[in-house]
Amino acid sequence: METMGNLRRTHYSYETVALPEGSEVTAAGSIAKCRDLGGMIFADLRDNYGVLQLAFNEGTPKDVFEKASALKSEYVVIAKGKLRARESVNKTIPTGLIELYVSELRILSEAETPPFEVREGINVNDELRLRYRYLDLRREGLHSTMVLRSDISRAVREYYLSRHFIEVETPVLIKSTPEGARDYLVPSRVQPGRFYALPQSPQLYKQILMLSGFDKYFQMARCFRDEDLRADRQPEFTQIDIEMSFVDEEDVRRENEGLVTGLFRQFMGIDVPAPFPCMTYAEAMRRFGSDKPDTRFGLELVDVSVVCEGCGFGVFENAIAGGGSVRLINAKGLAESISRKEIDRLTETAKTYGAKGLAYLRMAEGGETSSYEKFLSDEAISALRKEANAEAGDVLLVVADKDDTVFAALGALRLEIAKKNSLFDENQFNFMWVTDFPLFEYDEENGRFVAKHHPFTMPKEEDIPKLDTAPGECRAKAYDMVVNGVELGGGSIRINDPALQARMFKLLGFTDERAKENFGFLMEAYRYGAPPHGGMAFGFDRLVTLMAIKDSIREVIAFPKVQNAGEPMSGCPDTVEAKQLDELHIASTAKEP
């Protein structure tokens, strides 16, 4: 091992292409690959931006040549020399016309053979990648994604700052609130028996900032939710958090879709038409079975409840009688690719979402088969086929159940069929707003209504009279930004009337005491004058995932967590010493692993 001594990097790899031959260059980085030809050695030097070929031969000082022949992958070096044209060029890399003919070489750090090859184009399983994340991050793909993330982050800040948003850091140690996701809790040492929570979002603070006269606020906010992970969900994540005063729904949407159209133009060269189309929640559910519809393809849901009333098939009739519906998807012209076996698989998918089964009509060339038509009257059969626009070559997939279940099952089948049959264009981005969300949803488990968005969401004016009589029918001034079936962000106009807010808490089953205990500071703040305000938040990780064209959110996070909410490299969460627990007034009950 050597020190850099008086050598300092003069150029990054990508900068060398602009230099004339013969330029003196000192480059630094890691050895990506060595090719020792005997009398001649080539080594690819990798830095933050790419690779530069180092060359050594009989003209190289003897001690330097000997050092070069000892080089191995991942050694960290600094090399000084002259740029020269290659005798044989490599057209596949930007620096492929030149090489650094090295006269001075220092090995700054040696490296053991890594557990996997540090290069693109090889499969490595996720566990190993995460355990050795620092090696994975050296690989071009993940490395450049992290650089892209940084660039997007800067563009986001520039967008909001240029539009006079004020960046404010809100606290990470906050008060736990009962609604919504499970909180991560942090015990207080100073106040025995009391706990902070980590924020699920800076929601209340940003509303308070509007009351504080900041007018427009934004923040790249770390948020924490102690819930199970998914490919698009991490327990800690980054949200682009925004709040604006003196606005209604349209104003928030216009301001923030400007961010997305700008980012897509700048980073992807794609002009996304704006304003984005709006679709109500009710329409999204009815047509696509989802509140985040992928509108790049058809396969829309068809409600056949009317023709199924009194059709003679108990399964259909019971669903309708129970307040549910019978709906179907017509997989147009897909009879050959959706075999009987495939229908069985789709049935399993439907069952995952709570459907009891999947009825079908397959109109294949070899003949028609159906699981339900034998139970139906001829009249009902022809009426249903007409509603579904069924023709030879089609497959009808029918679910009869409660509406929630029908939507969930058919919505999922839609996506699965489209994916398997490549029914959409990967390069198309259908941005949209889903609006008019229900204000409440019924929580079966607790037998009461809960806020669909959050308890501070403003109801639609015309629905305010129905708040007490028909809460299930009330719609909210809430909106989600959706693209290709992904919820990129969402927000709402907030209640700024303390009386209405108090009424909301009551409807949500809060006693006055509990509302005061949990949200008293907000209620009090409203008493001193609150501008109308609203905002939204983007899932920054999801946005980057989309823009980097990755499948998993883990591909855009430097040190992500895995399914058990741990982080494999550092090994957290971990046990702590008894002394630490004592100081926090926590009794140790957990068994050692």
Add this chain to the structure above:
RNA sequence: GGCCCGGUAGUUCAGUUGGUUAGAACGCUAGCCUGUCACGCUAGAGGCCGUGGGUUCAAGUCCCAUCCGGGUCGCCA
């Protein structure tokens, strides 16, 4: 908490109805090689078949449990 998939050299994988000494590629080690860039050639090392039980004359292969990872339902205001 439920369901599905996976775990075999350092890595990615193959391994037939349970049956000789568990293979390949890449990587690694050594030697040769002056224009390579997936360098080439020669030789070599490298395996608790995730872990623990069981069935069997015999288990990488079958059964049970468990751990780890991935996907997903619930959950995620």
